[in-house]
Amino acid sequence: MEILTASKLIKSYGKKTAVNDVSFTINVGDFIGLLGPNGAGKTTTIKMLTGLAKEDSGKIFYNGINFKSDPIECKRLIGIVPQNSNVDRDLTAYENLYMQAILYSIPVNERKKKINEILDFAGLIEYKDKQVKTFSGGMKRRLTLIRALLHQPKILYLDEPTVGLDPQIRRSMWELILKINQQKSTSILLTTHYIEEAERLCGKVMIINNGKIIIEGSPDELKKGIGHFVLEEFVDDAIKEDFFETKETALNHLKDCVNSCKIREVSLEDVFIKLTGKRINA
Numbered sequence: 128m129e130i131l132t133a134s135k136l137i138k139s140y141g142k143k144t145a146v147n148d149v150s151f152t153i154n155v156g157d158f159i160g161l162l163g164p165n166g167a168g169k170t171t172t173i174k175m176l177t178g179l180a181k182e183d184s185g186k187i188f189y190n191g192i193n194f195k196s197d198p199i200e201c202k203r204l205i206g207i208v209p210q211n212s213n214v215d216r217d218l219t220a221y222e223n224l225y226m227q228a229i230l231y232s233i234p235v236n237e238r239k240k241k242i243n244e245i246l247d248f249a250g251l252i253e254y255k256d257k258q259v260k261t262f263s264g265g266m267k268r269r270l271t272l273i274r275a276l277l278h279q280p281k282i283l284y285l286d287e288p289t290v291g292l293d294p295q296i297r298r299s300m301w302e303l304i305l306k307i308n309q310q311k312s313t314s315i316l317l318t319t320h321y322i323e324e325a326e327r328l329c330g331k332v333m334i335i336n337n338g339k340i341i342i343e344g345s346p347d348e349l350k351k352g353i354g355h356f357v358l359e360e361f362v363d364d365a366i367k368e369d370f371f372e373t374k375e376t377a378l379n380h381l382k383d384c385v386n387s388c389k390i391r392e393v394s395l396e397d398v399f400i401k402l403t404g405k406r407i408n409a
């Protein structure tokens with residue numbers, strides 16, 4: 128069942144077309160990644176889908192409801208975690224969540240229970256009365272994440288949720304995000320420029336470049352499209368890459384390499400390079 132249908136979205140800032148004819152659907156329970164380099168149009172897409180930016184043209188439907196005709200009803204279905212955390216540092220975790228409960232008109236008699244439940248879900252219950260300014264970066268990010276869940280949205284937008292976190296904290300965020308998708312049956316659209324994040328988390332990935340989705344599919348499907356293994360040969364200052372279906376065929380070609388070389392598994396970065404000639408994280 129479709130929770131979101133976005134069709135032919137276009138948004139320009141002056142002469143720059145940030146999002147150029149983007150269409151996709153999200154079904155109940157989907158975990159979709161919007162993967163692309165800096166400036167590709169990820170945040171602008173999310174901003175249009177959440178009403179933070181007005182599209183120049185295109186249509187957005189939530190559960191069959193036109194976003195334009197009933198934005199309030201649609202916004203009830205949406206949770207958003209913006210690229211820059213915006214929790215109030217001087218309030219405690221509990222107070223931040225309480226503000227959100229008021230904002231989303233959660234009934235007074237349910238607020239305390241819902242807030243405690245969600246703090247527990249994210250492993251933050253013991254810090255609930257601490258001011259956010261005493262939190263680590265990872266804790267702050269967890270709080271921003273659960274704050275967006277308090278009104279039980281059907282679809283959650285995560286804009287670069289782990290940017291700037293160290294690898295260990297990033298992994299614990301991944302666990303929490305997967306738990307939200309699985310246990311709360313919340314559909315997720317996550318933007319990232321981390322290849323590994325998209326590969327690990329997303330059932331389907333849409334690769335965006337210059338405001339256009341250039342390819343989409345499951346990480347496996349996308350990788351299969353170019354082969355499973357890469358033979359890299361270091362020639363002068365450049366790396367020559369050849370793609371193979373199996374490790375055996377790659378190994379067979381290894382014999383012909385005169386320079387130093389290595390065999391590795393294909394990644395979504397290779398898919399991006401093949402399509403654009405550039406790296407995602409250049």
Ligand SMILES: Nc1ncnc2c1ncn2[C@@H]1O[C@H](COP(=O)(O)OP(=O)(O)OP(=O)(O)O)[C@@H](O)[C@H]1O
Pocket residue numbers: 140143144145163164165166167168169170171172210320
């Ligand atoms: N408010 C704005 N005014 C002018 N140009 C903008 C504005 N917001 C975005 N842009 C431009 O639109 C393009 C897409 O930006 P967007 O923020 O959507 O990219 P992104 O994929 O989220 O990038 P990042 O990975 O850096 O967050 C960029 O060229 C950016 O400079």
Ligand SMILES: [Mg+2]
Pocket residue numbers: 169170171210286287
């Ligand atoms: Mg962005």
